[in-house]
Amino acid sequence: MKREKHTSWSRLDNAAKIFPSTVEKSDTRVFRFSCELNDEIDPELLQKAAERATESYPNFNMIMKKGVFWYYLENCDLKPVVTEESSPVCAAIYEEDSRSLLYRITYHRSRINLEVFHVLADGTGALMLLKTIVYRYIIYRYAELFEDELPVLDNDASFSQKNADSFSKYYDKTIKKPKAKMVKAFRLRSERLENNRLSAIEGFASVQSVIAAAHKYNTTLTVFLTALYIKALSMEMSVQSRKKPVVINIPVNLRQFFPSETAKNFFGMISVKYSFAKRDGSLEDIISCVNEMFKEQLTKDKLAVRMNSLAALEHNPFVRIAPLPLKNKVLRIARHISVRSETSVISNVGRIKMPRQFDGLIRSFSVFVSTGNIQLNICSYNDVLQMGITSSYASTDVQRNFFRMLTSQDIEVTIRSNDSYAERPVQEVSEECSSAENAE
Amino acid sequence: MQQCRKCRINVDGDKDRCPLCQGELTGTPEPEMYPKITESRFGSDFLIKLISFIAISAAAICIGTDYIISGRITWSLICIGGIICAWLTTSVGITYRRRILKNITWELILITSLSVIWDRFTGWRGWSVDFVLPCASICAVISIFIIAKVLKMKSGEYMLYLIIGGFYGFLPLICLIAGLTNITYPTVICTCLSVMLMAALFLFRGKTTKDEFERRFHL
Numbered sequence: 327m328k329r330e331k332h333t334s335w336s337r338l339d340n341a342a343k344i345f346p347s348t349v350e351k352s353d354t355r356v357f358r359f360s361c362e363l364n365d366e367i368d369p370e371l372l373q374k375a376a377e378r379a380t381e382s383y384p385n386f387n388m389i390m391k392k393g394v395f396w397y398y399l400e401n402c403d404l405k406p407v408v409t410e411e412s413s414p415v416c417a418a419i420y421e422e423d424s425r426s427l428l429y430r431i432t433y434h435r436s437r438i439n440l441e442v443f444h445v446l447a448d449g450t451g452a453l454m455l456l457k458t459i460v461y462r463y464i465i466y467r468y469a470e471l472f473e474d475e476l477p478v479l480d481n482d483a484s485f486s487q488k489n490a491d492s493f494s495k496y497y498d499k500t501i502k503k504p505k506a507k508m509v510k511a512f513r514l515r516s517e518r519l520e521n522n523r524l525s526a527i528e529g530f531a532s533v534q535s536v537i538a539a540a541h542k543y544n545t546t547l548t549v550f551l552t553a554l555y556i557k558a559l560s561m562e563m564s565v566q567s568r569k570k571p572v573v574i575n576i577p578v579n580l581r582q583f584f585p586s587e588t589a590k591n592f593f594g595m596i597s598v599k600y601s602f603a604k605r606d607g608s609l610e611d612i613i614s615c616v617n618e619m620f621k622e623q624l625t626k627d628k629l630a631v632r633m634n635s636l637a638a639l640e641h642n643p644f645v646r647i648a649p650l651p652l653k654n655k656v657l658r659i660a661r662h663i664s665v666r667s668e669t670s671v672i673s674n675v676g677r678i679k680m681p682r683q684f685d686g687l688i689r690s691f692s693v694f695v696s697t698g699n700i701q702l703n704i705c706s707y708n709d710v711l712q713m714g715i716t717s718s719y720a721s722t723d724v725q726r727n728f729f730r731m732l733t734s735q736d737i738e739v740t741i742r743s744n745d746s747y748a749e750r751p752v753q754e755v756s757e758e759c760s761s762a763e764n765a766e
Numbered sequence: 767m768q769q770c771r772k773c774r775i776n777v778d779g780d781k782d783r784c785p786l787c788q789g790e791l792t793g794t795p796e797p798e799m800y801p802k803i804t805e806s807r808f809g810s811d812f813l814i815k816l817i818s819f820i821a822i823s824a825a826a827i828c829i830g831t832d833y834i835i836s837g838r839i840t841w842s843l844i845c846i847g848g849i850i851c852a853w854l855t856t857s858v859g860i861t862y863r864r865r866i867l868k869n870i871t872w873e874l875i876l877i878t879s880l881s882v883i884w885d886r887f888t889g890w891r892g893w894s895v896d897f898v899l900p901c902a903s904i905c906a907v908i909s910i911f912i913i914a915k916v917l918k919m920k921s922g923e924y925m926l927y928l929i930i931g932g933f934y935g936f937l938p939l940i941c942l943i944a945g946l947t948n949i950t951y952p953t954v955i956c957t958c959l960s961v962m963l964m965a966a967l968f969l970f971r972g973k974t975t976k977d978e979f980e981r982r983f984h985l
Contacts, residue, residue, distance in 0.1 A: 333922045335981050362799075393982045400922065400981070414803050423865040425923070434801055521805060527785055529775070646985050726773065726786035733774040740767070740776040743785040744800040 335400045340493035340637050341591040342445040346397045347657035351522040352718050353698035354418040358441045359456045360692040367433040373408040375462035376431045380406055383455050385489045385589050389425050406431050415526040415744050416696035419443040449675050450579050451589035477681030483587035492586040497637045511573035511669045516721045526694050527725045527743040528714035533706050539735040545613050553612040555702050556600050558727035571601040572669045583626045594632045596623040675705035768793040813860050821853040851880050867910055867927040874906040896949040900938040900956035907931040925978045935960030
């Protein structure tokens with residue numbers, strides 16, 4: 327009898343544990359990174375590049391299985407199959423009981439998309455993989471340009487470094503979270519798109535022009551865009567809902583604060599709160615408020631506290647011994663409650679760096695994250711700033727407010743969108759009716 | 767590039783209206799950067815809905831006919847029992863249609879329990895524990911084994927189902943000890959087979975079996 331190779335497996339990392347339980351038709355927990363090149367994509371070379379690149383990321387070649395108490399990941403020898411983009415942006419990836427990979431590589435015209443189920447990795451981890459795929463593809467596709475010298479990708483982490491669970495590494499039992507009262511945040515209320523579709527509208531602008539506008543208010547690009555977004559949301563508030571604050575949660579890459587090269591999840595959250603009932607609501611005032619909150623929360627100590635409160639769930643003995651179906655129910659309810667204290671999320675991936683030699687070949691990068699609500703996603707490559715707003719609402723009023731405010735600052739914006747938005751104006755849904763739908 | 771005058775933005779692609787304000791666009795359209803998505807006509811739960819509809823219709827017709835013929839409800843109750851059982855087994859089969867081993871395991875548990883219930887409510891003649899329970903266990907374990915070998919599955923894929931099947935194979939023995947069994951030879955064969963299966967799993971696949979337990983039961 328032939329001896330079988332031992333299948334290795336791993337637990338879900340701390341942040342990943344919540345994702346499979348909270349997958350919903352309207353929020354698939356999938357995010358997409360895309361890279362647009364100047365020329366049309368060659369599918370065969372992309373397939374070759376994808377296979378080569380994923381070999382160096384063993385933590386992506388996993389399938390998810392159900393245990394009695396937790397989900398877990400098991401190594402597999404499946405190879406990614408590159409296909410032409412044919413499903414909606416951030417369409418569901420994980421299907422119960424199907425032995426399939428938890429990411430998807432597709433292309434459309436000149437764009438390469440990598441869609442990842444959040445259980446595998448966070449933005450930073452997935453971006454490492456996309457960069458490697460693009461790097462491989464460009465080297466195969468334009469081999470003649472790099473005959474003398476191969477460009478180098480800034481990424482040299484070992485397999486075990488990429489596979490490390492940094493949450494458990496930095497878990498400190500002694501840090502306790504101060505009890506905070508939950509505030510009900512302002513939530514958008516509007517008709518949802520049919521068939522749980524996600525509208526993805528992205529705007530491209532020059533990084534320099536947005537920075538110049540931010541400098542007029544003596545602030546940074548991130549703070550400026552956050553403030554604009556809060557303002558854009560506030561324009562949709564009714565007089566009643568002005569009593570509730572706008573709360574924006576922002577995932578933070580913990581690798582900047584706690585040394586780690588992991589390609590799995592390793593992020594924390596900070597939240598920015600602005601009350602239109604208590605403050606004057608001018609852009610200047612929002613900027614100063616956001617600025618203060620960023621300064622206050624973006625410290626190692628503050629982030630450690632948040633990180634530990636997340637890990638505490640996993641270390642809670644009652645949660646641990648609950649069988650998986652029960653755990654799924656509890657985590658889903660917990661999420662429905664916690665979502666009430668959040669207006670929206672801003673996910674800023676920051677500057678994406680590729681080797682200098684690729685400058686004339688790559689046009690832009692994009693990022694989209696699935697949401698049951700509305701979410702702003704930002705990334706930049708060289709001078710191209712991408713601001714992608716994903717939303718499960720049919721109305722595009724927040725998107726319109728946001729981008730119109732940018733153009734009113736004399737910033738040139740180019741919009742691109744998938745076909746999931748209402749072609750006709752949408753009617754507002756009354757508050758009671760939609761909250762009943764939400765409670766379900 | 768198309769433009770929306772009201773939003774003062776450029777619009778990439780080929781749009782009828784501005785994606786932001788649904789206003790008119792000027793300029794020349796360009797090729798779309800997002801594919802048109804066509805929704806499939808039937809949702810994923812279409813089959814389940816279809817068989818549920820068939821089951822409900824069949825039940826309604828039975829009761830109706832019964833009432834017309836005899837003026838009250840007699841034999842249609844048994845029909846409805848049959849329809850419910852058929853509906854249950856088919857929907858489990860459809861739900862796990864992509865995972866054949868899981869399908870067999872669930873069907874084994876479902877069919878044996880349903881036959882015990884039938885036996886109980888039709889005057890306990892013991893056929894369910896005499897024949898159905900041991901025979902179904904034997905068939906399930908043997909078919910899991912053959913399918914796993916034919917499809918060249920890795921041990922991680924079929925191990926769990928063999929283990930469950932092996933344990934399930936001791937249920938007839940428990941029934942025998944409890945004195946529920948009249949005809950014993952199917953039970954004896956089933957028990958022997960389960961002992962052999964568990965021994966083989968333990969001796970030849972001890973490490974894999976242990977690993978599988980560890981994975982499935984990790985806290």
